[in-house]
Amino acid sequence: MKAFDLIVVGAGIVGAACAAAAAHEGLTVAVVEPGPVGGGSTAAAMGHLVAMDDDPAELALSAYSLRLWERYAMLPEIEFSRCGTLWVARDERELAAVPARIARLAGAGLRAERVDARQLYELEPQLAPGLAGGMRVPDEAVVYPPRMARHLLDQAGAAGAQAWLGRRVVELLEHGVRLDDGTRLAGPVLVATGVALPQLLPELPLYPRKGQLAITDRYPGLIRHQLLELGYADSAHGDAERSVAFNVQPRPTGQILVGSSRESGVADREVSLPLLWQMLQRTFAFLPILRGLQGIRIWTGLRPATPDGRPYLGPLPGRRDVWVAAGHEGLGVTTALGSARLIVDGLLGRVPAIDPAPYLPARMLGGAAA
Amino acid sequence: MSGTLRLEVNGQPVDVPDGASAAAAVAVLGVPFRRSCGGQPRAPLCGMGVCFECRVRIDGVAQLRACMTPARAGMRVSTDD
Amino acid sequence: MTEPVRRYDVLVVGAGPAGLAAARAAASHGARVGLVDAQPRAGGQVWRHDVRRGMPAMARRAFAALAAPGVDWLPGTQAVLAQPGWLLADGPRGALQLHYRALVLATGARELLLPFPGWTLPGVTGAGGAQALAKQGWPLRGKRVLVAGSGPLLLAAAATLRAHGAQLLGIHEQAPLHALRDFALRLPRWPGKALQALALRTRLAGVAYRAGSVVVAAHGDDVLREVEIDGPRGRARLACDQLAVGYGLVPDTGLAELLGCRLEAAGRHRRVAADALLRTSVDGVFAAGEALGIGGRDCARIEGAMAGHVAAGAEAPARALSARRRHARAFAGLLHETFALDPRIHALARPGTLVCRCEDVPLGALADLPDARDAKLASRCGMGACQGRICGTALAELGVCRPEASSDGGRRPPLFPVRLAALAESFTHDPQEKRP
Numbered sequence: 001m002k003a004f005d006l007i008v009v010g011a012g013i014v015g016a017a018c019a020a021a022a023a024h025e026g027l028t029v030a031v032v033e034p035g036p037v038g039g040g041s042t043a044a045a046m047g048h049l050v051a052m053d054d055d056p057a058e059l060a061l062s063a064y065s066l067r068l069w070e071r072y073a074m075l076p077e078i079e080f081s082r083c084g085t086l087w088v089a090r091d092e093r094e095l096a097a098v099p100a101r102i103a104r105l106a107g108a109g110l111r112a113e114r115v116d117a118r119q120l121y122e123l124e125p126q127l128a129p130g131l132a133g134g135m136r137v138p139d140e141a142v143v144y145p146p147r148m149a150r151h152l153l154d155q156a157g158a159a160g161a162q163a164w165l166g167r168r169v170v171e172l173l174e175h176g177v178r179l180d181d182g183t184r185l186a187g188p189v190l191v192a193t194g195v196a197l198p199q200l201l202p203e204l205p206l207y208p209r210k211g212q213l214a215i216t217d218r219y220p221g222l223i224r225h226q227l228l229e230l231g232y233a234d235s236a237h238g239d240a241e242r243s244v245a246f247n248v249q250p251r252p253t254g255q256i257l258v259g260s261s262r263e264s265g266v267a268d269r270e271v272s273l274p275l276l277w278q279m280l281q282r283t284f285a286f287l288p289i290l291r292g293l294q295g296i297r298i299w300t301g302l303r304p305a306t307p308d309g310r311p312y313l314g315p316l317p318g319r320r321d322v323w324v325a326a327g328h329e330g331l332g333v334t335t336a337l338g339s340a341r342l343i344v345d346g347l348l349g350r351v352p353a354i355d356p357a358p359y360l361p362a363r364m365l366g367g368a369a370a
Numbered sequence: 371m372s373g374t375l376r377l378e379v380n381g382q383p384v385d386v387p388d389g390a391s392a393a394a395a396v397a398v399l400g401v402p403f404r405r406s407c408g409g410q411p412r413a414p415l416c417g418m419g420v421c422f423e424c425r426v427r428i429d430g431v432a433q434l435r436a437c438m439t440p441a442r443a444g445m446r447v448s449t450d451d
Numbered sequence: 452m453t454e455p456v457r458r459y460d461v462l463v464v465g466a467g468p469a470g471l472a473a474a475r476a477a478a479s480h481g482a483r484v485g486l487v488d489a490q491p492r493a494g495g496q497v498w499r500h501d502v503r504r505g506m507p508a509m510a511r512r513a514f515a516a517l518a519a520p521g522v523d524w525l526p527g528t529q530a531v532l533a534q535p536g537w538l539l540a541d542g543p544r545g546a547l548q549l550h551y552r553a554l555v556l557a558t559g560a561r562e563l564l565l566p567f568p569g570w571t572l573p574g575v576t577g578a579g580g581a582q583a584l585a586k587q588g589w590p591l592r593g594k595r596v597l598v599a600g601s602g603p604l605l606l607a608a609a610a611t612l613r614a615h616g617a618q619l620l621g622i623h624e625q626a627p628l629h630a631l632r633d634f635a636l637r638l639p640r641w642p643g644k645a646l647q648a649l650a651l652r653t654r655l656a657g658v659a660y661r662a663g664s665v666v667v668a669a670h671g672d673d674v675l676r677e678v679e680i681d682g683p684r685g686r687a688r689l690a691c692d693q694l695a696v697g698y699g700l701v702p703d704t705g706l707a708e709l710l711g712c713r714l715e716a717a718g719r720h721r722r723v724a725a726d727a728l729l730r731t732s733v734d735g736v737f738a739a740g741e742a743l744g745i746g747g748r749d750c751a752r753i754e755g756a757m758a759g760h761v762a763a764g765a766e767a768p769a770r771a772l773s774a775r776r777r778h779a780r781a782f783a784g785l786l787h788e789t790f791a792l793d794p795r796i797h798a799l800a801r802p803g804t805l806v807c808r809c810e811d812v813p814l815g816a817l818a819d820l821p822d823a824r825d826a827k828l829a830s831r832c833g834m835g836a837c838q839g840r841i842c843g844t845a846l847a848e849l850g851v852c853r854p855e856a857s858s859d860g861g862r863r864p865p866l867f868p869v870r871l872a873a874l875a876e877s878f879t880h881d882p883q884e885k886r887p
Binding site for chain 2: 489490491496500502503561562564570571572573574575576577579580581583584587588589590673674808810811835836837840867
Binding site: 150166217277 | 534539821825829834836863864868869872875876
């Protein structure tokens with residue numbers, strides 16, 4: 001039986017980042033992935049690198065990760081495009097919340113600026129009339145996530161990691177895993193299987209939050225920023241079973257990626273037409289010009305959501321040598337690199353750059369298992 | 371099947387037979403229909419709405435298939451998208 | 452006011468020979484029939500309206516279906532999404548909800564277009580593609596045109612091109628001479644086909660027809676200038692204004708896939724699976740014509756009528772057509788044998804030859820990628836506006852990144868690119884846009 005310092009289960013962007021970080025530290029790493037590399041939630045994601053500030057822990061991890069992303073900004077294949085994020089205020093009430101958000105982002109070392117109505121239309125002339133202004137976060141970017149997952153896996157491979165592609169982990173053993181072809185690998189295990197986490201670790205609560213996206217043909221220059229409504233946090237993180245929010249992205253190809261929606265407790269991948277109607281109506285209210293554009297593809301994806309909205313990063317109490325990096329919901333692309341550093345620092349017994357406590361899986365297991 | 375109609379391609383008048391497609395009008399002018407994402411000139415391949423190589427701007431709407439669009443008198447077609 | 456929500460007993464998708472026959476057969480039983488086609492006129496590819504010659508005489512009777520009582524004819528209307536019991540379609544009347552009790556897929560075929568060096572140059576089209584363009588007024592007078600590829604479509608295309616004033620440089624059929632001779636000997640079993648072939652040859656008198664001859668490259672700077680041929684007499688380069696090259700037809704199974712109908716292998720491609728009464732694996736969904744495997748126009752007409760009868764609940768008249776269907780299908784088998792592709796054709800594309808024309812992805816970028824979804828994620832191959840139709844079909848033929856091995860099954864709506872506004876149409880009477 002082959003022995004490793006770390007067996008990473010799952011080569012989505014989070015697993016691939018963990019494998020790359022661990023291999024870079026000199027650990028002997030195995031990666032097991034049954035499907036395409038970055039083929040799950042990673043492939044379905046928008047690829048927006050964004051700091052969300054509604055939860056201090058989420059903000060800390062996002063800000064940390066965004067700094068780590070900078071070293072990949074020149075990598076052509078990941079299509080890194082620093083379009084910035086423009087948060088749009090519908091009215092004075094939403095605009096009034098901007099200074100507090102700017103202060104929170106500044107506290108995490110992120111630059112943001114208030115934008116009045118005149119500036120808003122200079123930045124994005126296609127926005128519907130009557131909007132109040134907004135907040136611009138100029139350094140944020142968009143990337144193409146599946147290529148980043150592949151790049152990270154290649155990096156891991158270059159540092160000596162071995163990949164079992166097309167193989168599935170069917171069982172966690174004492175100190176190792178068994179694959180679907182009977183192969184056994186020995187060593188500490190990191191489960192980074194996203195929405196599939198409950199298959200291996202049923203004790204950790206994790207549920208799918210379905211999203212739908214549509215992408216258009218190429219219309220270069222039509223919009224310039226990733227555009228979101230300032231009310232996004234209300235709609236995206238509310239408790240409603242189904243919600244939509246204005247969230248539109250210019251791809252470096254000139255295509256326009258249109259989101260977003262959230263549906264809880266739905267595990268199928270079928271397109272929900274009523275939700276698509278709502279999502280697009282919401283979009284047209286902000287960007288009426290999109291009505292006439294050709295949509296070339298619609299797809300759905302499942303975000304791996306946890307009850308408190310924070311990912312699981314760290315050792316799993318009650319199991320020997322089992323670690324978890326999963327449950328990033330909609331922020332897995334943004335926070336993959338920071339998540340990987342937290343995991344590797346934990347494995348090596350180092351003091352991490354940010355406080356790891358908010359993300360420890362132990363928080364969900366109460367007193368009993370810990 | 372005798373008449374012709376006049377439309378505009380890249381600002382120039384072009385005559386095509388009644389029943390012709392917008393693609394025929396672009397071909398009369400002899401310019402590429404579009405540039406590929408790598409910058410290559412392209413023109414229709416399939417002629418039946420499948421390949422999307424004939425995408426042009428028609429009456430202000432970009433990325434429409436010229437081969438699927440019947441030419442109409444006064445229609446404005448442009449290939450510079 | 453046109454009604455955006457329409458309800459039919461039988462909805463027929465595709466108004467070629469199969470779809471027209473299906474609509475007429477279904478309507479003959481009193482069914483309320485909807486007939487849609489993405490093209491602005493009926494006829495499909497084989498009976499496409501010609502700006503010079505109008506409608507083919509043979510099609511006139513079939514076109515009567517468009518005006519038959521109970522038939523709602525919706526030209527220029529593209530089905531884009533499948534929902535239980537209805538299709539979302541978009542067209543000149545805006546977005547439509549087309550509800551049905553029974554659905555007939557008469558979606559026809561697409562041309563098999565294969566990559567070779569220079570195939571992206573303006574001036575290179577499919578063979579059927581050139582024919583379709585010519586019929587829609589594409590200027591050909593005095594143009595030097597070479598027709599190449601494989602199959603009986605080459606003759607039909609050449610005849611149309613010549614009628615539109617093209618100067619034909621020759622017809623280059625990849626199949627070897629002995630295969631064509633065997634074919635000719637067996638043709639009398641289908642007298643109609645033999646007459647058709649004879650008529651075409653007569654109209655093409657004086658045009659060279661070369662067997663065992665393959666276009667290996669197209670040359671030019673910004674447009675096609677020369678075609679390079681590899682034939683029994685060796686290699687040659689010919690100055691040329693237009694190259695019409697197609698390798699036959701493949702079933703259009705897109706809508707069937709979106710509906711979840713079972714497909715089955717048809718050579719290197721796939722066709723819709725159906726039983727003897729043309730029922731697909733999905734309840735209430737029938738298929739006819741080329742979607743069931745390339746069988747030609749006569750076969751499509753028979754199957755269209757069968758599917759129309761069964762979809763309207765009349766099995767007896769469908770069964771009565773079964774023998775004619777078998778005879779017509781046997782001809783298709785002969786075609787496949789005769790025009791089987793020479794392995795040379797599968798080797799024409801080089802690592803630097805683009806396979807995905809939407810995203811400019813070369814064949815070499817797909818090395819070691821196991822399936823079409825891997826290829827898409829890693830290289831963008833198939834991500835463009837044609838939604839992988841051209842490259843996916845070509846790669847299936849070449850045996851690279853086969854779509855049926857794809858982990859997403861290739862099912863991603865919409866069926867064709869569509870205005871976002873059509874996808875946002877909720878068909879209620881609420882105000883469309885509220886202030887944000």
